[in-house]
Amino acid sequence: MSPSLLVEWTIKSVVIVLMMLAGFAYLTLFERRVLARMQVRIGPNRAGPWGLLQPVADGIKLIFKEELIPAQADRLLFVLAPIVTVIPALILLAVIPIGPSITIGGRQISLGLADDVNVGVLYLSAVTSIAIYGIVLAGWSSNNKYALLGGIRSSAQMVSYELALGLVFVGPILLAGSMSLRHIVLDQEHLWYVVLQPIGFVVWLIASLAEVNRAPFDMPEAEQELTAGYHVEYSGMKFALFFMAEYVKMIAVSVIGATLFLGGYWGPFVERYPLLGPVYLFAKTVALIFLQLWARATLPRFRYDRLMAFGWKILLPLSLLNVVATAVLVVVGR
Amino acid sequence: MFLVELARGFWTTFRSMFERPVTISYPEVKRPVRERFRGRHELKRYGNGLEKCIGCSLCAAACPADAIFVEGAENTDEARYSPGERYASTYEINMLRCIFCGYCEDACPTEAIVLGHNYELSFTDRRQSVYTKDLLLVPVPPGGQPTPMRVAPGAFNQSIPLMKDPE
Numbered sequence: 001m002s003p004s005l006l007v008e009w010t011i012k013s014v015v016i017v018l019m020m021l022a023g024f025a026y027l028t029l030f031e032r033r034v035l036a037r038m039q040v041r042i043g044p045n046r047a048g049p050w051g052l053l054q055p056v057a058d059g060i061k062l063i064f065k066e067e068l069i070p071a072q073a074d075r076l077l078f079v080l081a082p083i084v085t086v087i088p089a090l091i092l093l094a095v096i097p098i099g100p101s102i103t104i105g106g107r108q109i110s111l112g113l114a115d116d117v118n119v120g121v122l123y124l125s126a127v128t129s130i131a132i133y134g135i136v137l138a139g140w141s142s143n144n145k146y147a148l149l150g151g152i153r154s155s156a157q158m159v160s161y162e163l164a165l166g167l168v169f170v171g172p173i174l175l176a177g178s179m180s181l182r183h184i185v186l187d188q189e190h191l192w193y194v195v196l197q198p199i200g201f202v203v204w205l206i207a208s209l210a211e212v213n214r215a216p217f218d219m220p221e222a223e224q225e226l227t228a229g230y231h232v233e234y235s236g237m238k239f240a241l242f243f244m245a246e247y248v249k250m251i252a253v254s255v256i257g258a259t260l261f262l263g264g265y266w267g268p269f270v271e272r273y274p275l276l277g278p279v280y281l282f283a284k285t286v287a288l289i290f291l292q293l294w295a296r297a298t299l300p301r302f303r304y305d306r307l308m309a310f311g312w313k314i315l316l317p318l319s320l321l322n323v324v325a326t327a328v329l330v331v332v333g334r
Numbered sequence: 335m336f337l338v339e340l341a342r343g344f345w346t347t348f349r350s351m352f353e354r355p356v357t358i359s360y361p362e363v364k365r366p367v368r369e370r371f372r373g374r375h376e377l378k379r380y381g382n383g384l385e386k387c388i389g390c391s392l393c394a395a396a397c398p399a400d401a402i403f404v405e406g407a408e409n410t411d412e413a414r415y416s417p418g419e420r421y422a423s424t425y426e427i428n429m430l431r432c433i434f435c436g437y438c439e440d441a442c443p444t445e446a447i448v449l450g451h452n453y454e455l456s457f458t459d460r461r462q463s464v465y466t467k468d469l470l471l472v473p474v475p476p477g478g479q480p481t482p483m484r485v486a487p488g489a490f491n492q493s494i495p496l497m498k499d500p501e
Contacts, residue, residue, distance in 0.1 A: 038347045042357040298347045 025055035077141035082241035085134025099277025150229025185264035383478025386446030388418035396441035401431035413482035
């Protein structure tokens with residue numbers, strides 16, 4: 001491995017992580033403003049122009065908060081849980097192609113860290129599964145019944161919906177004939193997979209909401225019943241890490257959806273100006289995130305048994321059907 | 335059927351994004367309070383500048399939260415504060431105790447204490463919660479004189495003054 005390649009990868013990783021963190025900060029502001037507008041309010045507009053410094057103020061506040069560890073808690077796991085939750089969320093985007101290759105100083109650089117790895121989609125579903133451990137451990141190590149219930153709910157919910165999510169991933173894999181996300185995006189240059197996979201896209205929309213524990217599937221948090229679910233006992237930066245994991249996963253899931261179904265970085269004139277690619281990807285991601293916030297502003301929380309019934313009796317058969325139909329169509333089309 | 339309901343719900347939230355926000359940006363825009371709003375107390379004056387309060391302590395007696403402290407003193411013709419026999423030399427309201435019930439207003443025989451419209455009563459120190467007489471007393475109206483004023487002997491001879499503005 002040449003040193004220049006190492007430098008390139010380091011720069012790319014740092015940029016991706018920093019982008020995720022900045023995205024997290026401003027997603028909180030974006031969410032609050034969108035929700036406020038949908039509730040005919042204004043939303044945070046005091047800190048800085050249009051409230052742009054609100055995330056900074058929130059961050060400073062959380063840093064200076066007292067860090068509490070309950071007396072009966074399992075201290076090691078209690079500290080470990082937020083870390084286990086946030087890291088998978090941050091490394092999720094490593095396999096996403098952000099744009100086509102560009103040439104800087106005679107050097108071909110592909111926009112994306114490991115976007116050509118041949119198990120890209122598998123990596124996505126593997127890494128998202130790890131985050132469940134963080135939440136379950138947080139619920140268990142807090143030694144609090146609400147936290148434990150939140151942890152149990154989230155594990156059940158995420159495991160159930162991950163099945164549907166994994167099966168939905170199979171559609172684009174079959175169509176592209178590859179698990180590499182770079183290939184999947186390249187294959188969508190002329191036709192987005194959302195046209196070929198409408199059921200898959202809808203199932204993905206629903207399952208991804210459940211996967212990141214967002215309303216209307218925010219059962220693990222359920223303020224009204226579980227006070228805050230798995231992170232009741234967390235405060236200060238440890239709480240901020242859970243918060244960060246949730247929002248970073250929202251971004252990551254939206255980027256994945258844009259890549260798998262909405263043509264990734266493709267858009268008009270990307271062939272001529274490759275730097276437009278990230279812009280298109282960003283726009284598609286924002287649109288999908290807006291959809292998530294819209295759902296949160298509109299839909300009340302599901303009842304727990306209905307959530308499970310919906311996941312197992314509707315979403316799972318639907319995605320299985322989608323896989324079978326896609327497989328048949330791919331073979332017939334060939 | 336379920337999908338129609340779903341679409342209607344989403345349409346409702348989307349439509350409300352384009353409505354005017356109902357928020358009132360408080361420190362810049364202040365919503366007017368009702369006429370009978372009970373805010374911070376004010377000690378009123380007559381048109382000539384004399385204080386309406388005659389230091390009778392009925393407000394302190396009526397106060398269910400024991401927030402008011404009044405100390406009366408005698409008026410003289412050289413130093414006259416109120417048209418009555420006595421005036422309030424000390425008048426303090428503890429805003430940490432006050433529950434803004436308005437009983438003091440009802441108890442006052444001369445309509446001297448009135449709950450005003452000011453509701454911005456934040457303070458950073460417990461000591462600042464005690465509002466003294468000079469904070470509560472309204473400014474002298476135009477054409478009036480500040481108290482204590484020197485008056486002609488025998489001009490005010492009633493222990494409880496008439497309810498109208500003295501000439």
